[in-house]
Amino acid sequence: MSTVDQYKAAFINTFRVPSEEVEALAYQSIEQWDSLGHMQLMSELEDIFKVELDIDDIIDFSSFAKGQEILGKYGVALNG
Amino acid sequence: MDVVHATWERRNLGLEVYEASITPSDTQETVRAGIAALPEADYVSIKVPVAQFALSGVIEQNGFRFREQLTSVEVTQVPTLNGLQARYQKAIASRPATDQDMKTVLEEVRSGLFQTDRFSLDARFSPEQAANRYCGWIQDELARGGELHAILFKDKLAGFFLVRKTDTDRWSSLLAGVFTDFQQMGLGYFINYLAYAYCFGQGAQSVASTYSSNNLAACKIHGDLRTRLLYQSYIYARHTIAKE
Numbered sequence: 001m002s003t004v005d006q007y008k009a010a011f012i013n014t015f016r017v018p019s020e021e022v023e024a025l026a027y028q029s030i031e032q033w034d035s036l037g038h039m040q041l042m043s044e045l046e047d048i049f050k051v052e053l054d055i056d057d058i059i060d061f062s063s064f065a066k067g068q069e070i071l072g073k074y075g076v077a078l079n080g
Numbered sequence: 081m082d083v084v085h086a087t088w089e090r091r092n093l094g095l096e097v098y099e100a101s102i103t104p105s106d107t108q109e110t111v112r113a114g115i116a117a118l119p120e121a122d123y124v125s126i127k128v129p130v131a132q133f134a135l136s137g138v139i140e141q142n143g144f145r146f147r148e149q150l151t152s153v154e155v156t157q158v159p160t161l162n163g164l165q166a167r168y169q170k171a172i173a174s175r176p177a178t179d180q181d182m183k184t185v186l187e188e189v190r191s192g193l194f195q196t197d198r199f200s201l202d203a204r205f206s207p208e209q210a211a212n213r214y215c216g217w218i219q220d221e222l223a224r225g226g227e228l229h230a231i232l233f234k235d236k237l238a239g240f241f242l243v244r245k246t247d248t249d250r251w252s253s254l255l256a257g258v259f260t261d262f263q264q265m266g267l268g269y270f271i272n273y274l275a276y277a278y279c280f281g282q283g284a285q286s287v288a289s290t291y292s293s294n295n296l297a298a299c300k301i302h303g304d305l306r307t308r309l310l311y312q313s314y315i316y317a318r319h320t321i322a323k324e
Contacts, residue, residue, distance in 0.1 A: 036268060
């Protein structure tokens with residue numbers, strides 16, 4: 001599975017959304033992405049990509065797109 | 081049917097309010113008679129234990145409408161944090177609220193911090209009335225020995241929790257809130273966590289809490305904690321009961 005597919009899978013597994021919807025997701029754009037869902041997503045991503053996110057990055061992780069940018073700072077290249 | 085004159089709501093809402101509760105011995109006949117005997121009031125609520133849902137029909141027939149389901153649970157041990165949560169929690173602290181913290185909490189509440197209770201969701205009540213209920217409740221609980229604690233996130237005042245010791249080794253977690261400017265930072269779980277951790281740190285063997293079905297966040301958080309279900313009830317309410 002490519003890294004971008006793993007990234008998408010984290011959203012799908014955490015929020016139980018169809019794959020075609022993940023790229024448009026943003027914090028609180030769906031009921032599942034609330035404060036509890038946010039921390040579950042962060043845990044899932046840390047497990048998948050073996051990184052430890054800084055608190056400021058956890059706060060800034062406001063959308064699917066923004067998350068790609070943040071993971072890039074940790075050397076995670078999300079390639080298809 | 082037990083009926084209580086909620087005199088405190090005259091201060092909070094500026095209205096005459098009665099709170100009725102269905103008891104185990106109630107039947108359709110006693111409920112019908114109880115409703116007929118209600119005093120003149122601006123607002124009346126009836127609490128129906130889920131086991132007595134069969135009585136909801138007669139309540140609805142008398143003009144009462146469903147408002148929410150309340151769930152009461154008990155937390156019996158300090159919730160366990162995973163690695164990420166434990167790291168995140170290091171940036172969060174709590175302290176007994178100072179007078180200034182208390183002032184800020186009340187200001188936040190008055191600015192509309194809580195939106196999921198049946199008064200905030202009822203267009204017949206103003207936002208000011210709904211907020212007044214919380215402010216009055218907080219002050220009443222403090223007068224009863226409750227403790228208000230401020231939550232700090234990265235050293236900034238970010239929210240609060242309100243707890244009260246109810247028995248030798250039992251506490252209640254009554255209310256918690258994340259301030260508006262801190263609401264997209266994943267803090268919801270932690271304010272509840274800190275409230276429970278504080279109570280267990282004070283010797284609690286169990287901590288009870290009640291939340292509304294209209295508050296999805298609270299439902300999820302308590303689903304994620306190790307809780308024991310105590311009881312559930314449905315709340316029906318009706319505006320203006322006038323004597324003919």
